[in-house]
Amino acid sequence: MPKDELKAEFRLVGTRPNRPDGLDKVTGRARYGADATLPGMLWGAVVRSPHAHAKIVKIDASKALALDGVKAVVTRADLPTGLTGEDWNLQENTLAGEKALYDGHAVAAVAATSRLLAEEAARLVEVTYEVLPHVIDVDDAIRPDAPVIREGAADASVPPGMPPNVVRYLDFGRGDIDAGFAAADLVREQTYKTEATHQGYIEPHACVGQLGADGKGEMWVCTQGQWYIRKMCSAVLGLEAAQLRVTPSEIGGGFGGKTTIFMEPLSLALSRKAGGRPVKIVMSRSEVLRATGPTASASMDVKIGMKKDGTITAGRAEFRMQGGAFPGSPVAEGLYCAFAPYAIPALQHIGYDVLANRPKCAAYRAPGSPMGAFAVESLIDEMCRELGLDPMAVRLKNAVREGDTASYGATFGSIGLIETLEATAAHPNLAVPLGPNQGRGIASGFWFNHAGETSVTLAIGEDGTATVSVGTPDIGGSRASIALMTAETLGIRYEDVRVNIVETGALGVNEPTHGSRATFASGKAAVIAAEAAIREMCNRAAAEWGIEPEAVEWVQGAAQPAGPNAGKFPPMSIAEIASKMGGTGGPISGHHESVPDGFGASFGAHVVDVEVDPETGRTTVLRYLVVQDAGRAIHPAYVEGQYQGGAAQGIGWALNEEYIYGKDGRLQNTVFLDYRIPVASDLPPIDTVIVEVPNPGHPYGVRGVGETGITPPLPAIANAIHAATGVRLRHLPMTPPKILAAMKTKG
Amino acid sequence: MSRIHVTTTVNGDTVEFLADPRETLLDCLRDHVGLTGSKEGCGTGDCGACSVRLDGTLVCSCLVLGVEAQGRTVETIEGMATGGELHPLQRKFIEHAALQCGFCTPGILVAAKALLEKNANPTDTEIRYWLAGNLCRCTGYDKIIRAVQDAAAEMRGAA
Numbered sequence: 006m007p008k009d010e011l012k013a014e015f016r017l018v019g020t021r022p023n024r025p026d027g028l029d030k031v032t033g034r035a036r037y038g039a040d041a042t043l044p045g046m047l048w049g050a051v052v053r054s055p056h057a058h059a060k061i062v063k064i065d066a067s068k069a070l071a072l073d074g075v076k077a078v079v080t081r082a083d084l085p086t087g088l089t090g091e092d093w094n095l096q097e098n099t100l101a102g103e104k105a106l107y108d109g110h111a112v113a114a115v116a117a118t119s120r121l122l123a124e125e126a127a128r129l130v131e132v133t134y135e136v137l138p139h140v141i142d143v144d145d146a147i148r149p150d151a152p153v154i155r156e157g158a159a160d161a162s163v164p165p166g167m168p169p170n171v172v173r174y175l176d177f178g179r180g181d182i183d184a185g186f187a188a189a190d191l192v193r194e195q196t197y198k199t200e201a202t203h204q205g206y207i208e209p210h211a212c213v214g215q216l217g218a219d220g221k222g223e224m225w226v227c228t229q230g231q232w233y234i235r236k237m238c239s240a241v242l243g244l245e246a247a248q249l250r251v252t253p254s255e256i257g258g259g260f261g262g263k264t265t266i267f268m269e270p271l272s273l274a275l276s277r278k279a280g281g282r283p284v285k286i287v288m289s290r291s292e293v294l295r296a297t298g299p300t301a302s303a304s305m306d307v308k309i310g311m312k313k314d315g316t317i318t319a320g321r322a323e324f325r326m327q328g329g330a331f332p333g334s335p336v337a338e339g340l341y342c343a344f345a346p347y348a349i350p351a352l353q354h355i356g357y358d359v360l361a362n363r364p365k366c367a368a369y370r371a372p373g374s375p376m377g378a379f380a381v382e383s384l385i386d387e388m389c390r391e392l393g394l395d396p397m398a399v400r401l402k403n404a405v406r407e408g409d410t411a412s413y414g415a416t417f418g419s420i421g422l423i424e425t426l427e428a429t430a431a432h433p434n435l436a437v438p439l440g441p442n443q444g445r446g447i448a449s450g451f452w453f454n455h456a457g458e459t460s461v462t463l464a465i466g467e468d469g470t471a472t473v474s475v476g477t478p479d480i481g482g483s484r485a486s487i488a489l490m491t492a493e494t495l496g497i498r499y500e501d502v503r504v505n506i507v508e509t510g511a512l513g514v515n516e517p518t519h520g521s522r523a524t525f526a527s528g529k530a531a532v533i534a535a536e537a538a539i540r541e542m543c544n545r546a547a548a549e550w551g552i553e554p555e556a557v558e559w560v561q562g563a564a565q566p567a568g569p570n571a572g573k574f575p576p577m578s579i580a581e582i583a584s585k586m587g588g589t590g591g592p593i594s595g596h597h598e599s600v601p602d603g604f605g606a607s608f609g610a611h612v613v614d615v616e617v618d619p620e621t622g623r624t625t626v627l628r629y630l631v632v633q634d635a636g637r638a639i640h641p642a643y644v645e646g647q648y649q650g651g652a653a654q655g656i657g658w659a660l661n662e663e664y665i666y667g668k669d670g671r672l673q674n675t676v677f678l679d680y681r682i683p684v685a686s687d688l689p690p691i692d693t694v695i696v697e698v699p700n701p702g703h704p705y706g707v708r709g710v711g712e713t714g715i716t717p718p719l720p721a722i723a724n725a726i727h728a729a730t731g732v733r734l735r736h737l738p739m740t741p742p743k744i745l746a747a748m749k750t751k752g
Numbered sequence: 753m754s755r756i757h758v759t760t761t762v763n764g765d766t767v768e769f770l771a772d773p774r775e776t777l778l779d780c781l782r783d784h785v786g787l788t789g790s791k792e793g794c795g796t797g798d799c800g801a802c803s804v805r806l807d808g809t810l811v812c813s814c815l816v817l818g819v820e821a822q823g824r825t826v827e828t829i830e831g832m833a834t835g836g837e838l839h840p841l842q843r844k845f846i847e848h849a850a851l852q853c854g855f856c857t858p859g860i861l862v863a864a865k866a867l868l869e870k871n872a873n874p875t876d877t878e879i880r881y882w883l884a885g886n887l888c889r890c891t892g893y894d895k896i897i898r899a900v901q902d903a904a905a906e907m908r909g910a911a
């Protein structure tokens with residue numbers, strides 16, 4: 006559909022009503038992962054390895070089991086054998102087998118009648134380890150003589166002769182890379198590093214699992230995807246998916262980190278051993294930081310060729326990422342995104358996925374993209390300065406447009422990068438004069454977005470209201486946006502739609518709320534389901550009027566004859582049709598399931614002003630601007646919220662957050678005091694501009710907006726710090742001591 | 753460990769529970785009193801999700817022992833709306849979209865209410881420093897600050 010065929014005038018889309026779950030969430034009534042209690046419930050606790058890499062010689066749980074009130078202990082011996090591929094990885098991460106692979110790796114779990122008792126029992130489980138050499142840093146882990154995390158973990162992409170911890174290798178590109186660099190006036194190559202950070206959701210992982218000897222089970226859990234929980238727990242425990250019913254709680258943040266399993270299978274395994282009593286497990290913050298998905302750390306070489314006028318002639322990226330002791334770092338995504346905003350004729354990408362003795366990485370908002378952007382957007386800024394070019398003009402000059410082949414091979418459909426950059430350049434923040442020790446940085450960012458398996462059902466109530474059942478947990482206001490689109494389509498009030506996030510038994514398989522897909526995919530499916538219900542309501546009206554269904558149209562929430570030839574009948578409202586549906590053919594509903602096509606990519610650009618204290622090296626963020634293409638903002642306040650939240654996480658990653666390991670391979674910062682995420686007094690107001698280049702693949706033009714926003718802050722802040730101080734930091738986070746040292750060296 | 757009988761007032765109601773002396777006030781509220789609106793984000797006093805008032809003082813209930821509540825007055829998020837009427841802060845948080853996941857929200861509302869009782873007309877900076885002990889990972893705080901300001905303005909107007 007061409008852009009101009011999309012409707013642009015709406016009754017509800019684009020308004021900012023109160024979210025449907027707002028009342029529950031401001032009164033403490035909303036029930037999150039740890040808020041459920043069941044009759045006969047036990048508490049679980051997990052025994053974790055204190056070593057980064059160790060052989061498990063013996064597990065002796067006799068002392069724990071001797072405690073009054075301890076009902077079950079589970080070790081790897083209780084789980085099925087013979088799993089392969091990612092199922093094996095998930096099982097090995099759930100409970101260590103022969104070796105503990107990182108500090109915090111689960112080795113056993115206990116269930117007891119109280120939380121305190123379970124914790125005490127966990128301390129009494131005696132594990133004998135034989136400590137092995139470990140490796141933490143990605144550049145150490147890729148050395149040929151590094152301690153080997155696991156033999157045989159490499160996939161077929163890895164050519165023979167590679168270092169032993171390389172498990173995946175990528176090599177792709179286009180054009181003549183040597184000719185590209187030869188055509189440039191300036192060629193620069195630099196190495197950049199980013200450290201692992203945690204998603205930092207404030208709600209720790211929590212679940213209540215129940216599993217009987219008959220293999221039937223239930224689970225209450227905070228997750229981004231109840232079907233993923235079902236699939237993964239079933240695989241790890243050897244259950245049948247249909248026998249496990251997973252109900253998602255309200256979710257206290259996820260950012261990708263709650264798209265997989267950690268202790269969930271343990272609660273089920275403990276329950277089964279404890280005679281089917283439900284088992285609740287709530288992680289501590291230290292467990293969250295030590296054992297749940299941080300993101301990867303990255304070491305990246307980038308080489309770019311640029312002409313004097315700013316035209317980029319060639320780009321080369323070689324990324325090494327470790328995603329913990331298992332394959333799965335987002336090195337591919339990092340490479341795909343790195344040059345995505347630029348139309349560059351010659352490109353080469355090389356990637357290494359490397360194992361290290363760290364927790365299995367999980368998705369974190371635009372996985373891989375922030376790292377790649379840090380390297381590429383920083384180097385482009387460095388080269389613009391060297392050539393005396395305006396970094397905004399260079400980004401515009403090289404920007405990709407509709408129809409261009411993306412750096413990663415796809416063809417861009419309708420995209421809004423140019424519009425985004427132009428809106429950025431026009432923003433008043435760029436005209437604010439800067440004082441001494443202050444600097445301004447800009448950067449752009451990209452995320453593909455995603456559609457994913459989606460199943461939605463809409464049912465018309467007896468009074469003409471509508472219930473929408475969706476499978477994507479609401480992390481940031483998606484109930485509101487789905488209700489708006491549904492009400493808009495049906496022609497009823499926003500308040501007359503209720504959106505429920507349902508359990509796994511209620512719909513076909515849904516992928517999680519991930520990839521920025523909930524408002525796009527569940528929203529699109531809800532609109533199609535509403536259209537199906539509308540068709541049925543038109544049928545009912547047609548039957549009553551004795552005219553053809555094709556002669557009935559749906560206008561403002563009512564069926565009416567389409568034109569003068571169809572007959573003369575007063576409009577029949579949705580309430581009227583619904584009130585008699587029992588007698589006119591039964592319930593009216595609409596359903597849609599698919600992997601929706603047409604998700605559109607989202608580009609963003611950020612501008613940040615910083616001040617660096619020359620005495621301490623401390624960076625203060627003075628002003629922050631996010632400009633991003635939303636396609637169409639269904640509920641603009643929650644779109645802004647995504648932009649602001651992504652920027653805040655990126656600011657934390659840029660300036661402060663990192664996983665810090667001791668020489669013993671143990672994580673040093675395992676509480677929020679030490680793993681410090683941005684607090685309110687660290688941040689300025691975050692200004693936002695929503696650019697709307699409608700996505701023709703969605704009935705209301707939506708693009709996902711959740712992820713792009715975490716990408717530009719890393720390079721934008723590095724660029725701003727350089728502008729303020731003249732020093733270039735190529736290793737995150739840009740902490741005061743690092744900045745100070747760099748300023749001293751520069752003199 | 754033998755449990756201790758505790759009698760306390762929570763949101764105006766007298767409640768009794770048996771507390772293990774190692775249990776925090778947060779554990780007791782959530783697991784014994786059945787008030788799960790106060791959240792545990794860290795258990796170490798770093799996130800503020802567990803914020804409650806103890807005899808009027810804003811505290812992290814994860815840093816207070818349950819037995820310390822004996823004979824005292826506790827106010828939690830569940831008591832913030834009175835007689836079915838939301839507190840202006842609660843209303844403004846919804847109106848300004850000052851919550852995404854909502855997990856930090858109970859603690860932030862309890863803390864913000866304590867601020868506005870002390871200082872009816874705070875600056876943005878004062879709000880940001882007052883709430884510096886309440887972590888929010890979703891919002892970037894921008895809309896939270898706006899919501900608190902708007903509630904403060906309304907409360908000043910109403911006074």
Ligand code: FES
Pocket residue numbers: 791792793794795796797798799800801802803812813814815
């Ligand atoms: S749970 Fe009490 S401060 Fe975090």
Ligand code: FES
Pocket residue numbers: 207257258850851852853854855856857887888889890891
């Ligand atoms: S709204 Fe999610 S932590 Fe604040």
